[in-house]
Amino acid sequence: MEVNMPSSPKIKKEDMLKTALDIVMESGYSALNIKEVAKRLGCSTAPISWQFGGMDGLRTELIPxxxxYVEEEYYRRKEAVDELSAFELRGRGTIELALDKPMLFQFLYMGDRSQLLSAGFQLNTENNTGIYKPLADRLGITVSQATDFSMTMIIYTHGIGSLIASGIVKDTKENMFQMIHNTGITYLKGLGAKL
Incomplete structure (x- = not known):
C-alpha cells in the first residue's frame, strides 16, 4: 500500500512570517489576516492555514x-564599550523603533496584544540581580540602586516610545536621544555614581 506524503511547502514558513511582519509594520496589527498574507505571497490561504492552524497560530508565532527582528535591527549594538553605554544604546534602539516603525512598536508594546509577549516585562527583580551587578560595579553604586535606575529608565524610555508611536510626541531622533541621556545622567548623579 502506497502512502502519499504531503508535498513540502513551496512557500517557507519564514516567508509567511516575514510577510505578516511587513503587514504589521505598514498597516498595524489590526490589518493582519491570512487573506492579506496569502495575497502578498501570491498563494491561496490554505498553506498559511495549514502551517499555523489558523489566524491565532499565525499571530502567536509572529510575536517571537x-x-x-527588533532585537537584531534595533537592540544589538556592537559599538557599546561598557555596561552603561550598552544600556543607553538599548534605550536609543527603543526610540529608533518608535520613530522608524511605530506600528511595530505598538504591536509589541501597546494594546491588548502586548499582553501576549513571549518574554514579558516584570518589575520584580529579585531573581535578576546578577544582570545589574556589572552595571553597579561600573558606576560604583549598589546593585539595588543599579536595578532601580535601570527599571526607571526602561519605563521612562518606553513611555517616550509610546508617545512617539502614538503620534503624540513629534521631535527629532537626536533630541529624543539627548532627553533620555540627560535624564539618565541626572538620576545617576543623584546617586553619586562614577560617570
Missing part, C-alpha cells in the same frame, strides 16, 4: 519572530 517580531521580537527577534
Amino acid at each position: 519572530f517580531a521580537e527577534q
Whole structure:
C-alpha cells in the first residue's frame, strides 16, 4: 500500500512570517489576516492555514519572530564599550523603533496584544540581580540602586516610545536621544555614581 506524503511547502514558513511582519509594520496589527498574507505571497490561504492552524497560530508565532527582528535591527549594538553605554544604546534602539516603525512598536508594546509577549516585562527583580551587578560595579553604586535606575529608565524610555508611536510626541531622533541621556545622567548623579 502506497502512502502519499504531503508535498513540502513551496512557500517557507519564514516567508509567511516575514510577510505578516511587513503587514504589521505598514498597516498595524489590526490589518493582519491570512487573506492579506496569502495575497502578498501570491498563494491561496490554505498553506498559511495549514502551517499555523489558523489566524491565532499565525499571530502567536509572529510575536517571537517580531521580537527577534527588533532585537537584531534595533537592540544589538556592537559599538557599546561598557555596561552603561550598552544600556543607553538599548534605550536609543527603543526610540529608533518608535520613530522608524511605530506600528511595530505598538504591536509589541501597546494594546491588548502586548499582553501576549513571549518574554514579558516584570518589575520584580529579585531573581535578576546578577544582570545589574556589572552595571553597579561600573558606576560604583549598589546593585539595588543599579536595578532601580535601570527599571526607571526602561519605563521612562518606553513611555517616550509610546508617545512617539502614538503620534503624540513629534521631535527629532537626536533630541529624543539627548532627553533620555540627560535624564539618565541626572538620576545617576543623584546617586553619586562614577560617570
